Amino acid sequence: MVSRQRGLLNTFTTSGLASPLEAVTDLTLREIGRAAESVLGRSVEVSEGTDIMRDLEVDSLALMNIVMELEDSFDLSIPLDRLADVQTAGQLAGLIKDLKKRN
């Protein structure tokens, strides 16, 4: 799954479209990492395939607090019902991108 997502981005690279796209995703991922670090009080490694709850050892409460941090930094609300489908950092970044478009 993870490699397939990377592959998708790579296709864009060759077509010359990817750099801005990749930069946006990377920026969002970096922001997710920063929010996690601020809530958890320890350094974390976040990539697209990171399973937020399992890999970052985050419980439901901490996850909610991470989401609140992200809502502030991106100035948008992330509805709880949309979060239900999110497992990886890549999916969360995708959701944030989607919600930004709506605003």
Place this chain on the structure above:
Amino acid sequence: MGLFDKHLAYAQAYEAIRNAGADPFNVKFEQVLSPTEGIIDGRRTILLGSHNYLGLTFDKAVVEAAAGALTESGAGTTGSRIANGNFDGHRRLEAELARFYGRKHAMVFTTGYQANLGMLSTLVGRGDHLILDADSHASIYDASRLGMAEVIRFRHNDPEDLYKRLNRLKDVPGERLIVVEGIYSMLGDVAPLKEMVAVKREMGAYLLVDEAHSMGVLGEKGRGLAELVGVEEDVDFVVGTFSKSLAGIGGFCVSNLDGFEVLRVTCRPYMFTASLPPATVASTTAALHRMETDPGLRQRVMANAQRLYDGLNGMGFVTGPTCNPIVAIALPDQPVAIGVWNALMQAGVYMNLALPPATPDARPLLRASVSAAHSDEQIDAVLGMFKQVGETFGLIESDVKRAATA
């Protein structure tokens, strides 16, 4: 692989807690002697862990009403109100609640949990927005999953954050329903309701207040936080429960909004469950009457809360921000919390132990629920136990040490 494998981490954590002493999540009362005393493990124990705010569980009028209804109307209704009929008591209780709150409509549910589940999942639907305080009760979160509305959380008790979230929805269609609680059950803190009402007015939304822990406790008539701060007009829906101040079980919602009655045929947690048994309906109606006619009950529970709250703070314990019948004591970590809970149980007082993630800020909490029925002597006895246990665990300084460092 088995069905229970996914719960393995919980099972192991629970096992570790049980191995540390008694099981805080499965306390057995061999006998309940009064609203404030029971026998646990053969010991006479002060009960400080039930939400018996007005101490009405053994009230003569309340118990007699239940006994009378039991004899007269039988043990249960054996069905739901839409399919199997209303008993006279259901309608009467609803009329009494509507009158008590000064509102046109009242609907009774079989539990308080179902009242939230029903109201929140039915009032807003697809395309609407349900806006919750982050520290909402589990029944509110569960309701948000049953309904189809978009669910947005705002920071606990933070009107500015609420404003920010409503502002982001400015041009988005759909109704907005804000949900807050009168008294929050973990820390005993209250919502800044006046400020929230101002935000609601400015941004346009409906407001529902869950007064489960504040009914019978706050406000001159005991109608809760909205009455206390004088904003009842701006609260569109009040949800409450019969299982705390009213000493029974069940839940309700009252409102002045026209069209409310349609909920009786659209609200699934109201429709598809058996209605409250006659004894409970009668005891609840009697307890409501007792609560209304004896304001001394409310004064006593608040005075008792103040006695406990001041005593604990005076010793140096870390408590919640507001003095209310829920008195929460923050503890540094889980092993200490479990140790303290067990030591207090051994000393002769039963309280609640609340562990993360059920608590805000990932802090373990000891939680006391004070009753109007507690005597000054009982509160002082509990404070004595806290002093001893607090010193043993190094949570507070002993008088000797304090004098030496002063």
